[in-house]
Amino acid sequence: MTKQDRGKVLKNAARKAMEAALRDAGLRFTAPRAALLDVLAAADDHPDAGELHQRVRALSPSVSLSTVYRCLTALEAQGLVQRLTFDGAPARFETTDAPHHDHIIDVDTGDVIEFRSDKIEKLQAMIVEELGYELVHHRLELYCRKRSGA
Amino acid sequence: MTKQDRGKVLKNAARKAMEAALRDAGLRFTAPRAALLDVLAAADDHPDAGELHQRVRALSPSVSLSTVYRCLTALEAQGLVQRLTFDGAPARFETTDAPHHDHIIDVDTGDVIEFRSDKIEKLQAMIVEELGYELVHHRLELYCRKRSGA
């Protein structure tokens, strides 16, 4: 299932759950937020705030960039959205509907590939535990180039 | 050997190597660059540009912040300095005299601990190779909190 497919399922099924999550937090389900959730759910790439703003405007032309930023912050606080900051570039965003994963970034094209390694996850936990810490969250980004002989 | 000790050795021994590295690249060994290299070599923490600027000023009061930024960029291009961008905070810098390592960030204090896991390094290489990529560089950051029972 691609992320787009997940997005469609999400629009039908989990969309109400998101609405509920907002309501439970005392937040309102407004047109800008609905549009942003739709856009995020449909996004197969990892758009930044400006890109999201443009896509939201296609659905709801009056939404401002500040509102996109504010909504993203609110959605992040609710755990519905994750903020990714690759190598000093503008922040990119993804929904948290998919299970945890890390990112491979193609340094030539900017493409982002999601992956997951349970072995690495376990090693990380072991490393910090030995030092008396507990893991709050982590970032693993692999900046890559297509192999010439591949 | 702490990073400070490494720094002292570096000032005496490898400092000339750095000077040579700059000269070989057609770059000049100026007072601001000398001061910045001294400050970086002595730094045990991972300072950002503003902090570096203040420390450089203690040695060379007229150096401007733009020069610090420009020097850092130049030193980075020569591979003498590495830029770290943690979680959307201002970039931090470290010399490349120490072997490769990743970072643990204490989310409460901001402290940074260096660590290295050969197992994780190898797993990373395997993952990208299976996808037809070669690893250019990577970032692994473990955001942690001291264990209460530790």
Added chain:
DNA sequence: CTTCATGCAAATACTTTGCAATCTT
């Protein structure tokens, strides 16, 4: 002396914020 580097100030890029008007509930 030729060219690169610097300081200053202005510009840029991304993101946040104050405030009055406007929607949700």
Added chain:
DNA sequence: AAGATTGCAAAGTATTTGCATGAAG
């Protein structure tokens, strides 16, 4: 009606850049 949310414009950070002066090779 009460309070959260929005749009707009302005402010805030972090970083880069144009340009004339100054220093390094």
